[in-house]
Amino acid sequence: MTVSKTKNRMLANIIYYLRIWHRTFPAGILLILLSVPLTILSIYYQIRIPQLLIKGIECGDSVQATLLAILYVFLIMTICKMLMEICRTKLMTRGSRPMMWLYSVPVHDKIFSMPYQQLISADVQNQIVKLESITTRGGDGGPIHFFGVNFSGFLIALTGMAVFTREIVHINPWLLLAMLMSTVLHLVYGIYAGKYTERNMRERSDSEKKERYIIRTVEDRHYAKDIRLFRLLTHLKRLFRVYHDEHASYLKKESNVQAGSVLISALAVFTRDVLAYIYLTHQLLSGILFVSEFVYLVALVTHFSMWMNHIAQNANDLIIFSAQMKQFRAFIEMDTEENEGTLAADTVSSQPEIVFSDISFHYPGSDKLIFSNFNLRIAPGEKLALVGINGAGKTTLMHLLMGLLTPSCGRIMIDGKDSRDFIKEEYYRLFSPVFQDITVFPESIAANIAGNDRVNKEKLHSVIKTAGFSDYVHDLPDKERTKLVRDSADSAIDLSGGLNQRMLLARALYKDAPINILDEPTAALDPLAESRMYEEYDTMSQGKTSIFISHRLASTRFCDRIILLENGEILEEGTHQELMKNKGAYFTMFEAQSAYYQEDLCEEYHFMPFSEPLKSLKKGGIV
Template structure:
């Protein structure tokens, strides 16, 4: 989401970062701020070392005087250098701990946040952005702000000390260096503002490029890529997005080069004047050689302090924006109950809703009253004025063309989406009156997109730890779904791992086997409402019909909603709802809608003709073979 101003100020974000780190790993703060004396003293020792040597030679001091001074300074530098390396090494270890903590926090947030929010493309872009910041935490993320604050503190102390020394030479030099530094700062600030304002443009491209990269190496796509010669397609699309990404990179780097050019110009003018003035003073014998060496180093060091301060402020601007994004993400709207913790807060459950669940546990009645839903950024509602009463134990089918609004309908009923207008009721209670987790427990959905977890089959079905598994119910669900036949053929049985992308020992289930597993999962949940959102879309019509009949047989005592674009698969339902352009246009049983002879009947006739022709073609091919 593009913003012109940061949502939070520098100090607010600094306090947020420090308090979060204190909660996560307070040791890192001691290392961060313990580095401040090193930042100040190490350069100061480097400046004074040549002065001590030159001064001893110039004043004809005893060799022991020079040796003592040199040893003291070099020993101090050695101790400071060792301390600096020790702090750096320790901080690297603590960075990993903080990064793991923040990744867990962001992932937990993603699972707790309202589905309606996480489903938005803008949220997905924000998620990617935040994860990248966490991955590079010491430079761009949470740790960066206190590190920067400590570095800035050390630089300001160094600037103050060097200013005191330079003021004894000529205050004009100090003013010139500070003025040139501020000009450079404002140039860099303007560049950073442009980067912040436009970065979402290339982050969207990064999301697409990352998706293409992942899919090109994904095991799920490997067969299609080879058999359908998709390598060229992947390459062309990747080049298209990469060209746009490079264009943004070139523009951004051009601005950075401009900033560096302005900085180099003022460094040349500033240092040229300062060093020229020093040469003039030594030529006039106004200062000693030792003082010349000292001031030469001080001017160089002072310029470095100024530039570091400018870089710190410039970087602070960028990090401040980053922390605003992190905080904005962590403040996204959450469900009433933490789905990550999987706790049911019955204390927050409305008493009326609680009584509805208790008095009518199975099956449930569902009612939609004037329900409309419009996606974020859209002007036209996806669903409009839906009025529907689903009786307890009734089986209905929601059919329609792709994009008609069937999946949106399901998400509204499940509570994943909140209606823009209207209400969804379960057992005469508004869905918003329920505690969110309690409401989710009413549904056992099987969606079209099967997402298997990289765990064992038993965990994919029960979604709980081994000691919490109801063995009797598990075996019953395996038998009812037909998954027991699949498990019986596997050497490791229920302990067989899934998702080969993660584990080499895992297996790859076929489409039909995946559907059996999903059915077993839905049955194991034992919820009063079953929802099937085109879970068999990848199967052929005969296999889909058989699977739907299986679902129908096993859900005799539940309220069931079947979603399909194949009308023949849902003939067994009590009622069929035809949705077109977001509205219910026809409703009735299969026979009633055919007798009506309107849109449903025409769609059914067209599909039946298509499948008949397809069947004849298959028979013809078999006869040739």
């Protein structure tokens, strides 16, 4: 996996995120900028009111003049505070919009465009968990959720210090130096805390991912029966506690580091304020300052000290924000480019030849070869069966064929054309797969079959009928417009396993690609239902190159050729009759399965073994 080459420094990450604000919440940038002068003016006039009152008394001004001056200042202060609170409220309530857009659009655009092989890798899955944690779970989402408020606070503190530094220096330069030293100390610790948080995020991602997997499993109603009937709840609770405690220990360590930042901040504020109060009190008692000046300067030093503290605190938040933004940018800017060719799907015949030439493959992060120098030719229009035990490499081989996985070396040829020479989307058009895993989208039956809302109704009704699905669809109130996935809408329904398989068959028929791939689509069905379904698949495969994968050998007897895979190698191949005649591994597996399925059918459908009726008839004197 190639990561972004961007250094992702804090300033670069702030600018990057402000661009997102400009795109999704442009008014937010104006609110951030407006909050700066409004807050500074509000604070300035707030500390001026006591000074004006005392100065009026000191100078013997009239009550009316003093009250009017205070009223004028109070009015400006109130307007500024009111506008400032509006800005802050808007930033608080709508400031998460850019982050949600960042997660919803660029992140998921990257997921949609990412090659399948890269998407299923452990590194990418861990990164997705981190981004989900930052965005939707709260987790450490604070700094990025409240970026607008934090950034405006940082700008306010910087501006306030810049405006009033001259007055602090005028009081005593050493006082400013003491304030700066305490702030630097706080800032240095804040940098350490931010780096620690970034490292902590990386280290806890594994336990966090496992904890969330268990939560999703327990929440998913599809697992509810198994969890209860197989008494898995106690086991899942135990695992959840283990992963939750691991995750919590990381969060506790992080919170302790953050608590240290708060403690240092409190000590720094205490030191600055004590020094400032002692010095100003000495100046007042020495007659150097008037009471009005003393009141004003004490308030000014207090706010100046607070701004310095905010700079350190906001800098700490921005460091954590930058660490989180680094996670987003590393994912979004990840290199996912594939070398695409120029060939289109229409350059392939309706019954293409398929050749695997010296294919080797291992999954990312593993050195174990699934295939090593594997070779296979599938003739045009051939019906090929791949059989073998679980883990033999059948599904992996089909994923390689369909371009979902990329061979470590070797070539896959379609009608003599290298699969890498095709445009990716065009290459996908060559295949009509029916997988064992049932994928149903929360859309209408028609959209699930056609793959979009633009449906050719005549073609749709034809494939529904061919798939043996029409009687059921016709009886539904909304027919093919019926929504699926019950959790997605009040009127939505769930289909049974058999009906789902028929809908997937209709989906494959609707696509009408030149290569059919059926990867154990009937594994959940009983032998009789499977046999009927495979007869329909046989009809569907006429005039196409078809590959059938099944762990039930009897279901694939109609195929032109059967290949028995074991550990990524061809153990035996031939027609069903040839393999049975050879009495090798295929023969042994077939005989074992035949005995098992015959007994299973007898029990399930109350059939007698084929030998039993003859014995019964003889006992009754009929034969």
